[in-house]
Amino acid sequence: MTTTDDGPAIHVSPLPTAAEPLRPATILPLLAKPSTGPEEARVRPGAGRTHVLTLSGSAAGGFGMGLLLTVALGLIPLGWLFIVSYLWFLLLYTALVYLRQPAPAVRNGLLTILLSSAGAAVAGTLGLVVVFTFARGQDALFHLNFFTTDMSGAGPLSGLDQGGVLHALVGTLEQIAIALAITIPLGLTTAVFLNEVGGRLARIVRTVVEAMTALPSVVAGLFIYAAVVMSITHQTNGFAASLAITVLMLPIMIRSADVVLRLVPGNLREAGLALGAGQWRVVWHIVLPTVRSGLTTAIILATAHGIGETAPVLLTSGFTGVMNANPFSGPQTPLPLAALDYVRSPVPGMVARGFATAAFLLFVVLVLFILARIIGGQDPGKQTPGQARRAAAKSRRELPRIERNHAQLLANPGAAPSNNLQENQ
Incomplete structure (x- = not known):
């Protein structure tokens, strides 16, 4: 296009002659795509309004049939109300879904309801136990003396403002501490042996550990009673109880640590060996730090398992x-053991102390499992914000030594750099 006095002039390219080949036209795939009509509606995951109405209607109908058969007509005992209602709920839900959906959808919905009901039953049972225990023990649980005194100055008929479980709390802490002092090193070294050494002996040890997992707790108590109490100490004591708890905590610790150590990628071990480190140096400086959070979770799970054992300490x-x-x-x-002894008492005050002790024990175990859940959610090798801050602080402390070694190398290229980490302390 050129400009003249009369305005812009448009030049049209001449048509190609017979001597000139035709140039291929440019085709844009998206523009050349034929129209497919209006866009289809997207499928949104989750429960729709029809599904919600089906569930609520089936639940209401099932509960109504349960009331009719148990309360109104008396054909079935009242204790079977929830079971009968649940069976009618399943029947009504299956029928309603079958009216609108094909057979595969009916099977899928029925299996989903059964699995969801199983999970809800487990959670509801646990919640019922926790609520019942706290409700029965709340009268004694909210007295400060319950945690600060023992039963030396209180009798069975004393009020709840006298006596407590301080002696039982101290006994539990000491026994668990002794059990952990034995379980942690023995369990970690056994797990490392199973993963890093292997062989025929490792298969035998793994079989023994799996068998010990199913060991009844009373058998562990009988074994320690016969081997330690009757043969060595000749009296019951806290150390014998710690050994019995150790027998039950050890397989949990070994299996949990074994599973965690299997998650370490093999290329990390290969990289350490390729850099010239020995096998045990790789284990100590690479494998164990990589799964530190998982090993901590294993320790917490073993502690939670051992802190609530009653049969061996009995x-x-x-x-x-x-x-x-x-x-x-x-x-x-x-x-x-204190909770068991108090609950067996015919005095209401002692029963309240027993349920309060059990509620406190449930709270401790719940806190331990929450900590295990939080710590165990960290990926292997991933640093938490606190660990990243500590690593950065350590790097800042090491920076002067690195700069000093660099300056020494520039001044005297033949000198060896200093690796003494104590110079900055």
């Missing part, structure tokens, strides 16, 4: 209502 620890801070001499009562 045979090995003995019972006393006074403070005994020496686990190697005399009976030392833990929290589970």
